[in-house]
Amino acid sequence: MALTAVGPASDDASLVRAIIAAAPDLDRQAEAEICRRLGPRVRLFGLRHLRDAHAAADLVQQVLLMAIEKLRAGALREPDKLASFVLGMSRLTVLDLRRNAARRDALLRQYGDIADIITPAEPAALDQEKLAHCMEGLSERSRSVLVLSFFGEKAAAEIGRELGMSAENTRVVRHRALLALRDCIGIGDGMR
Amino acid sequence: MTNPCAEPLSLATLLAYWLGELDDDAGQQAEEHFFGCAHCSENLDELATLAGTIRSAFASGVLTTVISAAFLERMKQRGMKLREYPVSPGGRAYCTITAADDAVIARLKAPLADVARLDVLRLDETGNVNARHVDVPFDAAAGEVLICPSALAVRTMPAYCETMRLVIVDATSERVLGDYVFDHQPG
Numbered sequence: 001m002a003l004t005a006v007g008p009a010s011d012d013a014s015l016v017r018a019i020i021a022a023a024p025d026l027d028r029q030a031e032a033e034i035c036r037r038l039g040p041r042v043r044l045f046g047l048r049h050l051r052d053a054h055a056a057a058d059l060v061q062q063v064l065l066m067a068i069e070k071l072r073a074g075a076l077r078e079p080d081k082l083a084s085f086v087l088g089m090s091r092l093t094v095l096d097l098r099r100n101a102a103r104r105d106a107l108l109r110q111y112g113d114i115a116d117i118i119t120p121a122e123p124a125a126l127d128q129e130k131l132a133h134c135m136e137g138l139s140e141r142s143r144s145v146l147v148l149s150f151f152g153e154k155a156a157a158e159i160g161r162e163l164g165m166s167a168e169n170t171r172v173v174r175h176r177a178l179l180a181l182r183d184c185i186g187i188g189d190g191m192r
Numbered sequence: 193m194t195n196p197c198a199e200p201l202s203l204a205t206l207l208a209y210w211l212g213e214l215d216d217d218a219g220q221q222a223e224e225h226f227f228g229c230a231h232c233s234e235n236l237d238e239l240a241t242l243a244g245t246i247r248s249a250f251a252s253g254v255l256t257t258v259i260s261a262a263f264l265e266r267m268k269q270r271g272m273k274l275r276e277y278p279v280s281p282g283g284r285a286y287c288t289i290t291a292a293d294d295a296v297i298a299r300l301k302a303p304l305a306d307v308a309r310l311d312v313l314r315l316d317e318t319g320n321v322n323a324r325h326v327d328v329p330f331d332a333a334a335g336e337v338l339i340c341p342s343a344l345a346v347r348t349m350p351a352y353c354e355t356m357r358l359v360i361v362d363a364t365s366e367r368v369l370g371d372y373v374f375d376h377q378p379g
Contacts, residue, residue: 041233044240045223048210083228090227126245132254132342135246140258140328147250147257150243152266155213162260163329175204178242187238 006030012037016079019071026072034071035064038086045090050097051153059097063090126185134184142177145170197231206236210243253295253343258312258328264297264338278336281358281370289346290379296346298339300372302358304332310369312339313357322354327361352376 006018006029018030042063046056067086070076076085135143141163148159160170201209201222208214209222226232249255251272259267267274273292277285278299289296304310312325330337337358354376358369 037230038227040237041227044226044233044236047240084224087223087227125248126241128245128249128252128254131245131249135249135255140325143255144258144260144329146246147255148260148263149211150246151250152263153211153243155211157213162262162331164331165329171204175207178203178207178239181242185242187242 006033008033008036011080012082013079016071016076016082019068020074020079023072023074031068031071034067034082038067038083039064041083042086042090045087046094049094055097059090059093062097063093066093126187130185131181134181137184138177138180141165141173142180145173146177146181149174197229200229200235201225201232203235203239206232206239210236210239251294253347256342256345257340258325258330259297259338259340260329260331261334261336261338267295277374279372279374281372284373284375286375286377288377288379289343291347293343293379295340295343298341298356298372298374300337300339300356300358300370301335302337302369304330304335304337307332307360307369309361310337311359311361311366312337313359315355315357317353319355346376347379349376350378 006015006027010018010030010033012034015030015034018027019034021027022030039060042060043056046059047053050056050059063086066089070085076082135146138146144163145159145165148154148162149156155167156170156174157167159165159174160167163170165173205214205222209219212219214222226236250257264274264276272294275287275289275293275296276299277287277296278301279285280301285298287296300312307330309327310330312328313321314323314325316322325339328337328339339356354374356372356374358372360367360369
Protein backbone atom coordinates (compact mmCIF):
# COMPACT_ATOMS: atom_id res chain seq x y z
CA MET A 1 0.00 0.00 0.00
CA ALA A 2 1.36 3.39 -0.94
CA LEU A 3 2.36 5.94 1.67
CA THR A 4 1.14 9.33 0.56
CA ALA A 5 2.19 11.71 3.31
CA VAL A 6 4.51 13.63 0.99
CA GLY A 7 3.85 16.52 -1.37
CA PRO A 8 5.23 19.74 -2.83
CA ALA A 9 6.36 20.95 0.58
CA SER A 10 8.37 17.80 1.31
CA ASP A 11 12.14 17.91 1.00
CA ASP A 12 13.93 15.64 -1.45
CA ALA A 13 15.02 13.17 1.22
CA SER A 14 11.44 12.71 2.46
CA LEU A 15 10.30 11.91 -1.05
CA VAL A 16 13.05 9.33 -1.48
CA ARG A 17 12.28 7.73 1.88
CA ALA A 18 8.59 7.55 1.00
CA ILE A 19 9.37 5.66 -2.19
CA ILE A 20 11.67 3.24 -0.37
CA ALA A 21 9.17 2.73 2.44
CA ALA A 22 6.36 2.00 0.02
CA ALA A 23 8.22 -0.85 -1.70
CA PRO A 24 7.20 -3.25 -3.06
CA ASP A 25 4.17 -1.02 -3.60
CA LEU A 26 4.53 2.32 -5.35
CA ASP A 27 4.23 5.79 -3.87
CA ARG A 28 2.93 7.55 -6.97
CA GLN A 29 2.63 10.87 -5.22
CA ALA A 30 6.28 10.93 -4.17
CA GLU A 31 7.42 9.77 -7.60
CA ALA A 32 5.31 12.41 -9.32
CA GLU A 33 6.66 15.12 -7.04
CA ILE A 34 10.26 14.12 -7.79
CA CYS A 35 9.52 14.23 -11.51
CA ARG A 36 7.75 17.58 -11.21
CA ARG A 37 10.64 19.01 -9.24
CA LEU A 38 13.63 17.63 -11.12
CA GLY A 39 12.23 17.22 -14.63
CA PRO A 40 12.61 20.92 -15.52
CA ARG A 41 16.18 20.93 -14.20
CA VAL A 42 17.12 17.90 -16.29
CA ARG A 43 15.49 19.59 -19.27
CA LEU A 44 17.59 22.74 -18.75
CA PHE A 45 20.70 20.61 -18.47
CA GLY A 46 19.71 18.88 -21.69
CA LEU A 47 19.04 22.14 -23.52
CA ARG A 48 22.39 23.47 -22.41
CA HIS A 49 24.36 20.43 -23.52
CA LEU A 50 22.32 19.11 -26.44
CA ARG A 51 20.95 22.42 -27.79
CA ASP A 52 17.85 20.68 -29.02
CA ALA A 53 14.41 20.71 -27.41
CA HIS A 54 13.47 17.22 -28.59
CA ALA A 55 16.76 15.75 -27.42
CA ALA A 56 16.31 17.53 -24.07
CA ALA A 57 12.83 16.05 -23.75
CA ASP A 58 14.28 12.60 -24.48
CA LEU A 59 16.90 13.20 -21.80
CA VAL A 60 14.25 14.11 -19.23
CA GLN A 61 12.30 10.97 -19.99
CA GLN A 62 15.30 8.68 -19.86
CA VAL A 63 16.87 10.16 -16.73
CA LEU A 64 13.66 10.20 -14.74
CA LEU A 65 12.78 6.67 -15.80
CA MET A 66 16.17 5.47 -14.58
CA ALA A 67 16.01 7.56 -11.43
CA ILE A 68 12.61 6.22 -10.43
CA GLU A 69 13.75 2.69 -11.29
CA LYS A 70 16.73 3.07 -8.95
CA LEU A 71 14.75 4.79 -6.20
CA ARG A 72 12.19 1.99 -6.22
CA ALA A 73 15.07 -0.46 -5.88
CA GLY A 74 16.52 1.48 -2.94
CA ALA A 75 19.74 2.23 -4.82
CA LEU A 76 20.16 5.77 -3.45
CA ARG A 77 21.85 5.29 -0.07
CA GLU A 78 21.86 8.98 0.89
CA PRO A 79 18.35 10.30 0.26
CA ASP A 80 19.39 13.92 0.73
CA LYS A 81 21.69 13.58 -2.28
CA LEU A 82 18.83 13.14 -4.71
CA ALA A 83 19.69 16.23 -6.81
CA SER A 84 23.34 15.20 -7.18
CA PHE A 85 22.23 11.66 -7.97
CA VAL A 86 19.98 12.88 -10.80
CA LEU A 87 22.61 15.34 -12.06
CA GLY A 88 25.19 12.56 -12.28
CA MET A 89 22.70 10.44 -14.13
CA SER A 90 21.99 13.34 -16.50
CA ARG A 91 25.68 13.78 -17.27
CA LEU A 92 26.14 10.13 -18.08
CA THR A 93 22.95 10.02 -20.09
CA VAL A 94 23.94 12.96 -22.27
CA LEU A 95 27.01 10.97 -23.25
CA ASP A 96 24.96 7.84 -23.66
CA LEU A 97 22.17 9.53 -25.64
CA ARG A 98 24.55 10.23 -28.46
CA ARG A 99 25.63 6.63 -28.59
CA ASN A 100 22.57 4.59 -27.85
CA ALA A 101 18.96 5.41 -28.53
CA ALA A 102 17.73 1.87 -27.88
CA ARG A 103 17.75 1.87 -24.08
CA ARG A 104 15.16 4.57 -23.87
CA ASP A 105 12.71 2.48 -25.86
CA ALA A 106 13.42 -0.54 -23.67
CA LEU A 107 12.87 1.49 -20.51
CA LEU A 108 9.69 2.93 -21.90
CA ARG A 109 8.40 -0.56 -22.54
CA GLN A 110 9.44 -1.79 -19.09
CA TYR A 111 8.32 1.26 -17.11
CA GLY A 112 5.48 2.50 -19.23
CA ASP A 113 3.39 2.82 -16.06
CA ILE A 114 5.22 6.01 -15.07
CA ALA A 115 5.85 7.37 -18.54
CA ASP A 116 2.88 9.69 -18.27
CA ILE A 117 4.25 11.59 -15.29
CA ILE A 118 7.85 12.10 -16.29
CA THR A 119 7.65 14.45 -19.24
CA PRO A 120 7.40 18.04 -18.05
CA ALA A 121 5.30 20.43 -20.04
CA GLU A 122 7.19 22.78 -22.33
CA PRO A 123 7.49 26.16 -20.64
CA ALA A 124 5.29 28.83 -22.09
CA ALA A 125 7.20 31.06 -24.50
CA LEU A 126 7.04 34.79 -23.95
CA ASP A 127 4.81 36.99 -26.08
CA GLN A 128 6.78 37.56 -29.31
CA GLU A 129 5.02 40.81 -30.05
CA LYS A 130 5.90 42.20 -26.66
CA LEU A 131 9.44 40.95 -26.96
CA ALA A 132 9.76 42.58 -30.39
CA HIS A 133 8.49 45.87 -29.00
CA CYS A 134 11.01 45.71 -26.16
CA MET A 135 13.83 44.72 -28.53
CA GLU A 136 13.01 47.78 -30.64
CA GLY A 137 13.75 49.89 -27.59
CA LEU A 138 17.30 48.55 -27.30
CA SER A 139 20.31 50.03 -29.06
CA GLU A 140 21.36 48.50 -32.37
CA ARG A 141 24.41 46.92 -30.76
CA SER A 142 22.37 45.47 -27.92
CA ARG A 143 19.82 43.95 -30.27
CA SER A 144 22.51 42.46 -32.49
CA VAL A 145 24.43 41.05 -29.55
CA LEU A 146 21.32 39.39 -28.12
CA VAL A 147 20.20 37.90 -31.43
CA LEU A 148 23.66 36.69 -32.36
CA SER A 149 24.22 35.30 -28.86
CA PHE A 150 20.99 33.38 -28.53
CA PHE A 151 20.18 32.35 -32.10
CA GLY A 152 23.36 30.33 -32.27
CA GLU A 153 24.10 30.09 -28.52
CA LYS A 154 27.51 31.69 -29.05
CA ALA A 155 29.93 33.02 -26.45
CA ALA A 156 30.85 36.69 -26.09
CA ALA A 157 34.32 36.28 -27.56
CA GLU A 158 32.96 34.93 -30.84
CA ILE A 159 30.12 37.44 -31.09
CA GLY A 160 32.56 40.26 -30.31
CA ARG A 161 34.89 39.15 -33.08
CA GLU A 162 32.04 39.11 -35.57
CA LEU A 163 30.79 42.55 -34.60
CA GLY A 164 34.11 44.30 -34.11
CA MET A 165 33.78 44.49 -30.32
CA SER A 166 35.93 43.18 -27.48
CA ALA A 167 34.69 40.14 -25.59
CA GLU A 168 34.43 42.18 -22.40
CA ASN A 169 32.45 44.93 -24.08
CA THR A 170 30.19 42.32 -25.64
CA ARG A 171 29.52 40.79 -22.21
CA VAL A 172 28.69 44.21 -20.76
CA VAL A 173 26.37 45.08 -23.65
CA ARG A 174 24.71 41.66 -23.42
CA HIS A 175 24.20 41.87 -19.66
CA ARG A 176 22.72 45.37 -19.75
CA ALA A 177 20.54 44.49 -22.71
CA LEU A 178 19.11 41.47 -20.93
CA LEU A 179 18.36 43.50 -17.81
CA ALA A 180 16.63 46.15 -19.90
CA LEU A 181 14.69 43.53 -21.82
CA ARG A 182 13.53 41.78 -18.66
CA ASP A 183 12.48 45.06 -17.12
CA CYS A 184 10.54 45.96 -20.25
CA ILE A 185 8.82 42.58 -20.45
CA GLY A 186 8.22 42.54 -16.71
CA ILE A 187 9.98 39.35 -15.63
CA GLY A 188 12.83 38.36 -13.31
CA ASP A 189 12.67 41.03 -10.62
CA GLY A 190 15.06 39.25 -8.31
CA MET A 191 17.95 38.36 -10.57
CA ARG A 192 20.78 40.76 -11.35
CA MET B 193 6.96 30.98 -5.73
CA THR B 194 9.98 29.09 -4.43
CA ASN B 195 12.06 29.72 -1.33
CA PRO B 196 14.79 32.27 -2.02
CA CYS B 197 18.35 31.07 -2.30
CA ALA B 198 20.94 32.23 0.24
CA GLU B 199 23.65 32.52 -2.43
CA PRO B 200 21.88 32.72 -5.77
CA LEU B 201 23.75 32.34 -9.03
CA SER B 202 24.03 35.77 -10.61
CA LEU B 203 22.58 36.59 -14.00
CA ALA B 204 26.16 36.91 -15.28
CA THR B 205 26.97 33.38 -14.11
CA LEU B 206 23.76 31.92 -15.50
CA LEU B 207 24.39 33.65 -18.82
CA ALA B 208 27.99 32.47 -18.95
CA TYR B 209 26.85 28.94 -18.11
CA TRP B 210 24.11 28.97 -20.72
CA LEU B 211 26.41 30.22 -23.46
CA GLY B 212 29.28 27.87 -22.59
CA GLU B 213 31.66 30.53 -21.31
CA LEU B 214 32.49 28.92 -17.96
CA ASP B 215 35.42 26.56 -17.64
CA ASP B 216 34.65 22.95 -16.78
CA ASP B 217 34.96 23.36 -13.00
CA ALA B 218 32.85 26.50 -12.86
CA GLY B 219 30.27 24.98 -15.20
CA GLN B 220 29.96 21.88 -13.03
CA GLN B 221 29.63 24.00 -9.91
CA ALA B 222 26.83 25.98 -11.53
CA GLU B 223 25.08 22.75 -12.49
CA GLU B 224 25.40 21.29 -9.02
CA HIS B 225 23.95 24.47 -7.58
CA PHE B 226 20.94 24.85 -9.84
CA PHE B 227 20.12 21.15 -9.75
CA GLY B 228 19.66 21.40 -6.00
CA CYS B 229 18.07 24.84 -5.94
CA ALA B 230 14.53 25.56 -7.06
CA HIS B 231 15.09 29.31 -6.99
CA CYS B 232 18.14 29.27 -9.28
CA SER B 233 16.71 26.64 -11.60
CA GLU B 234 13.68 28.89 -12.04
CA ASN B 235 15.99 31.80 -12.86
CA LEU B 236 17.86 29.67 -15.38
CA ASP B 237 14.57 28.54 -16.86
CA GLU B 238 13.52 32.15 -17.23
CA LEU B 239 16.77 32.95 -19.01
CA ALA B 240 16.37 29.92 -21.27
CA THR B 241 12.81 30.95 -22.09
CA LEU B 242 13.91 34.49 -22.91
CA ALA B 243 16.73 33.14 -25.08
CA GLY B 244 14.33 30.77 -26.83
CA THR B 245 11.84 33.55 -27.49
CA ILE B 246 14.53 35.81 -28.96
CA ARG B 247 15.61 32.91 -31.16
CA SER B 248 12.11 32.12 -32.37
CA ALA B 249 11.23 35.81 -32.83
CA PHE B 250 14.24 36.28 -35.06
CA ALA B 251 13.60 33.06 -36.99
CA SER B 252 9.98 34.02 -37.61
CA GLY B 253 10.94 37.43 -38.98
CA VAL B 254 9.65 39.62 -36.19
CA LEU B 255 12.89 41.49 -35.53
CA THR B 256 15.01 43.92 -37.54
CA THR B 257 18.67 43.32 -36.73
CA VAL B 258 22.13 44.17 -37.95
CA ILE B 259 23.98 40.87 -38.30
CA SER B 260 27.46 39.61 -39.09
CA ALA B 261 28.71 37.70 -42.14
CA ALA B 262 29.41 34.66 -39.95
CA PHE B 263 25.89 34.84 -38.56
CA LEU B 264 24.51 34.94 -42.09
CA GLU B 265 26.33 31.67 -42.76
CA ARG B 266 24.81 30.16 -39.63
CA MET B 267 21.34 31.14 -40.86
CA LYS B 268 22.03 29.30 -44.12
CA GLN B 269 23.39 26.28 -42.28
CA ARG B 270 20.12 26.11 -40.37
CA GLY B 271 18.30 25.83 -43.64
CA MET B 272 16.78 29.30 -43.64
CA LYS B 273 15.78 30.45 -47.11
CA LEU B 274 17.35 33.84 -47.70
CA ARG B 275 17.41 36.51 -50.37
CA GLU B 276 20.62 38.54 -50.32
CA TYR B 277 20.99 41.93 -51.94
CA PRO B 278 24.59 43.13 -52.08
CA VAL B 279 24.77 46.81 -53.04
CA SER B 280 27.74 49.13 -53.54
CA PRO B 281 27.67 52.82 -52.59
CA GLY B 282 25.42 54.65 -55.06
CA GLY B 283 23.99 51.34 -56.24
CA ARG B 284 20.46 50.00 -56.46
CA ALA B 285 18.92 46.61 -55.79
CA TYR B 286 15.59 45.34 -57.10
CA CYS B 287 14.28 43.29 -54.26
CA THR B 288 11.34 41.27 -53.08
CA ILE B 289 10.33 38.63 -50.57
CA THR B 290 8.01 35.70 -51.12
CA ALA B 291 6.09 33.47 -48.75
CA ALA B 292 8.80 30.87 -49.19
CA ASP B 293 11.56 33.18 -47.96
CA ASP B 294 12.55 33.35 -44.31
CA ALA B 295 14.48 36.59 -44.57
CA VAL B 296 16.03 39.19 -46.84
CA ILE B 297 19.49 40.59 -46.21
CA ALA B 298 20.70 44.01 -47.33
CA ARG B 299 24.47 43.84 -47.79
CA LEU B 300 25.78 47.39 -47.84
CA LYS B 301 29.33 47.32 -49.20
CA ALA B 302 31.57 50.06 -47.84
CA PRO B 303 35.16 50.84 -46.90
CA LEU B 304 34.95 50.66 -43.11
CA ALA B 305 38.59 50.74 -42.02
CA ASP B 306 39.16 53.31 -39.26
CA VAL B 307 35.43 53.95 -38.88
CA ALA B 308 34.52 54.19 -35.20
CA ARG B 309 30.80 54.90 -35.34
CA LEU B 310 28.41 54.26 -38.15
CA ASP B 311 24.73 55.20 -38.36
CA VAL B 312 22.21 53.94 -40.88
CA LEU B 313 19.50 56.34 -42.07
CA ARG B 314 16.43 55.04 -43.86
CA LEU B 315 14.90 57.52 -46.27
CA ASP B 316 11.61 57.31 -48.11
CA GLU B 317 11.05 58.11 -51.77
CA THR B 318 10.88 61.83 -51.07
CA GLY B 319 14.12 61.86 -49.11
CA ASN B 320 12.60 62.14 -45.66
CA VAL B 321 14.38 60.22 -42.93
CA ASN B 322 11.99 57.58 -41.59
CA ALA B 323 14.42 55.98 -39.16
CA ARG B 324 17.94 56.30 -37.90
CA HIS B 325 19.82 53.26 -36.59
CA VAL B 326 22.45 54.71 -34.30
CA ASP B 327 25.90 53.15 -33.87
CA VAL B 328 25.31 49.94 -35.75
CA PRO B 329 27.80 47.13 -35.17
CA PHE B 330 30.01 46.06 -38.06
CA ASP B 331 33.14 44.14 -38.84
CA ALA B 332 35.46 46.64 -40.53
CA ALA B 333 37.51 43.89 -42.15
CA ALA B 334 34.42 42.45 -43.84
CA GLY B 335 33.80 45.75 -45.62
CA GLU B 336 30.04 45.59 -45.41
CA VAL B 337 27.09 46.20 -43.13
CA LEU B 338 24.47 43.47 -43.10
CA ILE B 339 20.91 44.40 -42.23
CA CYS B 340 18.20 41.82 -41.78
CA PRO B 341 14.88 43.69 -41.74
CA SER B 342 11.76 42.18 -40.22
CA ALA B 343 10.49 39.74 -42.84
CA LEU B 344 6.97 40.15 -41.51
CA ALA B 345 7.14 43.90 -42.11
CA VAL B 346 8.73 43.56 -45.55
CA ARG B 347 6.03 41.10 -46.67
CA THR B 348 3.32 43.67 -46.00
CA MET B 349 5.07 46.47 -47.89
CA PRO B 350 3.62 47.74 -51.18
CA ALA B 351 5.90 48.59 -54.10
CA TYR B 352 8.29 50.99 -52.46
CA CYS B 353 11.67 52.58 -52.92
CA GLU B 354 13.82 53.06 -49.83
CA THR B 355 17.29 54.50 -49.52
CA MET B 356 19.65 53.32 -46.82
CA ARG B 357 22.38 55.84 -46.09
CA LEU B 358 25.57 54.98 -44.21
CA VAL B 359 26.85 57.91 -42.19
CA ILE B 360 30.19 58.04 -40.38
CA VAL B 361 29.82 59.92 -37.12
CA ASP B 362 32.63 61.34 -35.02
CA ALA B 363 32.75 63.82 -32.16
CA THR B 364 32.35 66.88 -34.32
CA SER B 365 30.89 65.91 -37.66
CA GLU B 366 29.05 63.46 -39.86
CA ARG B 367 30.04 62.23 -43.30
CA VAL B 368 27.93 60.29 -45.76
CA LEU B 369 29.66 57.09 -46.77
CA GLY B 370 27.12 56.08 -49.35
CA ASP B 371 23.50 55.74 -50.41
CA TYR B 372 21.98 52.36 -51.26
CA VAL B 373 18.64 52.19 -52.99
CA PHE B 374 16.28 49.26 -52.53
CA ASP B 375 13.49 49.07 -55.07
CA HIS B 376 11.00 46.73 -53.48
CA GLN B 377 8.24 44.87 -55.28
CA PRO B 378 5.74 42.69 -53.37
CA GLY B 379 6.42 38.98 -53.87
